[in-house]
Amino acid sequence: MKQFPLPLRFSIPAILLLFGSLVGFFSFQREVSLSYHRVEEEASRRASFFGNQTAGMLEYLYRNEDIQGAELVLSQFGADSTVQLALLCDEKDRVVLATHYELRNRLVSDTPAADSELAIKRIRQTISGRVILSQDRQSIQAIYPVVFNAAPGQLVSSRVGILLLQYNLSTTKHQAYTDALQRSLESSLVLGMLCTAVWFFFDKTLTIRAVRLVEATNRLAQGEYSARAELQGSDELNQIAAAFDQMAQRMQLNQQQLQELATQRQELLNLLASQIRNSFDLDTILSTAVSETRLLLGSDRCNFLWYCSDPTHSFHLTHEARLSNLASVIGQYPTINKNSCYLETLLSFKTVRIDDLTTDTLLDHPLRERLLGQGYRSLLSCPIQTYSGKLGVITCVYSYTTHSWSDDEVELLQGVANQLAIALAQAELYEQARVAAASATAQAEQLKLTLQELQQTQALLRATLDSTADGILVVSQAGKITGYNKKFAEMWRIPESILTLQDINQAVAFVLEQLTVPEAFLIKVRESYTQPDVETCSILQFKDGRIFERYSRPQRLNGRTVGRVLSFRDVTEQSQAEEKIRYQALHDLLTALPNRMLFSEQLSSALANANKHQGMLAVMFMDLDRFKTINDTLGHDVGDQLLQGVAQRLRSCLRETDTVARWGGDEFTLLLPQITDVKDATKLAQRILEALRPAFNLEGNYLHISNSIGIALYPDDGKDAETLLKNADAALYRAKEHGRNNYQLYTSTMNSKASELLTLENSLHHALERGEFVVYYQPQVNINTWEITAMETLLRWQHPTLGLVSPKVFISLAEENGLIVPIGEWVLRTACTQNKVWQDMGLPPIHIAVNISARQFQQVNLVAMVARTLEEIGLLPHFLELEITETTIMQNVDFTKSILSQLQQMGIRIAMDDFGTGYSSLSCVKKFPLDTIKIDQSFISDLTVDPYDEAITTAIIALGQGLGLSIVAEGVETKEQIDGLRLLQCEEVQGYFFSSPLSVENATELLRNAWMRKVQVF
């Protein structure tokens, strides 16, 4: 492999720089050519668009001989700096118009566009415009044919002129070049920065890794076997590092094995030590020692001998461990020479090491003979001195084989000997102590039992305390905490650290922070000091909402007060529950407004207050108009939602001191306890009317409602709650009478009126059965033929004492209480029967029109009821016309539509009453199946004086006629109106001009006379 002349960290950036420059250069080249291409394309598109458009314009202008217009069009190009030349030549190549006037009347060959002559010729043949790029790509020409008017006598024109537009591209191209240069420089800069970043990154990582590898090698060389290079990745440097790490790993392993062997020995020794020191029994210690030591050293035998210095200088072998095939050698050993080397070595506490007994010189002859006789061949003995000065020897033996004892083995046995010495010393000491302790034991036993009992009692007490739900605190007379349970610490959230101080003041200080009214608590605490024998109880409120009940009792010992026991109970939930019950008792759950009870309470206290300060207050009664209808048609859920919506808007209208309550149903009462003027009350009433005016969106139903408000004032309209409420109610009634959606102040005459209405409502219940209702008939007349086409049925109530009651009053009452249903059914039956009677009398058949109210429409059996009535009476359905109002049918569009369709299918005619007064009249006509529309009398009354009314009436008539509906004008009273309507081609009218509503007798008479006249005419 060839080597780079430079270090990598310099040659790499050099290569990057070279590569980057090349990429930058080529991208610039490409960018420039792309930009040029775009410029040419854009210019071509522009040129072809203008060429085609201008050629079309010129053709049009020449056709209309508008030469000035054509000049204007062409001269526009003069203002475009990219247009070098624009000209129009005729079919003979003569320039007609040009941006350069001097070119006019010249031949094209005599202009700067001379080069394009060939192209012009081709285009004149194909009559197809082209855009042509010049040879040097610096300009573009749009050449488009312009067909002039045919020459006289020619059917199709062959006069093809040419429009030529020449665009200059050099400026745009220069701009594009500059842009491209800038873009390329920018991207080169980015590239350069990127490369620098990459180089920097590589430099950093390579250098760091190399340094790490070198460091690791040095550390290993210094004997730190755990040293590793630990480089991540898989490149060459990392492979070297990995190989190094493997090598270091192996070295560390070898070192560890050595250490482990040593550790194992040490552990064995420790084990042995712990075993032999586990016991204070001499025999056990020694038995364990020999058997473990034999195993530890792997020898055939291990013996323990005591040295008996008096009288015989001999050894007594007391404990042994041996291979199972060897015989026991326990017993007395022969006396040995006091000066023998063996004994001397042992007595000077040195270890005797004999690799081969047969060649040994240390032992006395008799002893050696005996040992050889017992099969000993090699031995290692270690002396042990006990606490009491006795000498013991531990010996390891190889039988029948020589063994060369290693330093390790010697050291190990010495270790065993040392441990054994300690164990033996302990055992001796223990024995001494055991004897001494035996007498003390009995005494101690008794004391221990008493203590246990005491502890049990204490634990029981503690458990009892801890298991109560109350927090308990015991405080001494001196203010020291003498006891408390866990619950107390938990409830008060006092850390143990404070309680262990046992200072009640510290604890109180901690607690105070958490309380809402710390002062009250402090007073209680002080009281407990000044009156130590009093039991007290109080409630503590915490800032976090918790509520504690606190009991404090004196603690007595032998009849003397020594302190206080305080118990705390968490009553938060209990209090909240009580609060909730109280809230529910005084509030309406649906709207969350105060209920009647709370309102009465507040009214009473407001009255007392007003009385005291000689102030003024207002009580209002409010209800929603036609709420029952909403409930019945849209369901109670919607009704409930409406009430909630209303409550919300009401609340937003009030001042803080005012109260609004739900009195019941759709009735609300309001209390304004602080007013200075009647206007305060009326202003609020107006505000409420306005607040409730926008539609309520209830599950997608947009509902408009209106409401009525009655106002009574203290002290003028009553001094007590009952009177005020009653009078406000009376004022409400008056508001309703005034056509709803308004407010009324109470006046003293109202009560009689209200009670009158109440009476009226009562007698309405009986009016039907008592036969107090009378049906009147008003004819509808065709003004061209003067024929009666229909009779509208009108209901009258002849009250026995009040006389004739206005339909406005009793119909709305009947609508509210639902009596309208039986009444309406009665009217329908009466009217149909009457029509049948007239027909049977031989009078010309006419329609009978009957009004149907909204409430009747909600009756599910309306269609069946009508069908049954007609069938029973024997009247053909198409003689019946049912009149409905817009308000009726807009209440539930789909439902109404289906009912009307069913009725219409039976043959019954449907008429729209009071047409034009509702806001949706036009959509009604489109949505519902109708036969007749009746123009409301308000339009007719001013027909001849008000041009707007005339316009509206005209429009309604045109609309009706367009849709093939009959039109009836209501409330026609004058001849002028008749004439006006005749002009508007409205044929049918109804009103006082022709006849007022008539009793059945008079109506019959009228019909008969009309018929007679007609008969006479024939």
Next chain:
Amino acid sequence: MGLLFVSYTQESAPPLRIGTVVWPGFECLYLARDLGYYKDTSIRLVDYPASPEMIRAFRNQELEAVTLTIPETVSLAKTEPNLQAVLVTDVSNGGDVIVAKPEIQNLQALKGRRVGMEPSSVLGIYILSRALERVDLTPKDVQIIPLGISEHERAFKRGTVDAVITYEPVRSNLLAAGARLLFDSSKIPNEIADVLVIRGKLLNSQPSELQTLINGWFRALAYLKNNPQDAARRLAPREGIAPEQFLESLKGLRIPDLQENQRLLGKTDPLLLNGTRLLAKIMEENNLLEKPVDPARLLNDQLVKNVK
């Protein structure tokens, strides 16, 4: 890095612009667009006030397709060698008319009178010659006044012209105003058909868009047949007339269905081919065609054959 350079070169699909004039026979295109059949395609319908403007735009490559009468097609074929009619949109069945002032009793009375027609309108000349030859006159016997279609009604009512050669909706308006009908295309059945015309190379460059266009046409046609009221409600505002009037105006023409289109353009039914030949002949005789055109090469049934 390469991506940076490549992304510059991406281009959107080339447009398929179809020029039309307001004419009930072409309305299925707009119905198809209104019903969303051309959504997400490059199909773009372009309205022109009159057909000469539209033809100029086609000649100048501003349009890829145009709806033309057969006479216009034949005339255009003089300079557009590879012109192809790929759809017969409608066959005039009384829709093209010559109407005159009430005092002009018959065609004979047209002699020397001012007759308005669209400028350089081959169709107008053609109808005029076909009508006048019945009373042994030629177009040279009348005074031809070039008038854009948008100017027809006004010029006629002002009395600038004595008669106009026109079509819907001007036809209905003038007849309603009391003009006299002297001649209509029902007297020369199948000679005046309207066709959708393209340059032949478009069949190679934008075949799928073209097929979508034609498929949409026949879907819309089916819709018009099954829901005439709704279709009329959608289209009448474009024509500036009431829906009923729109349906009425359709009676002046016949829209051939797919099978008939296949027969006419595939020449298995020689009616259109023969009509076109006759037309070319008449045009040649009237010096409207300097160069003979082979009508057989004009008709192309490739697209209608593949309608699904």
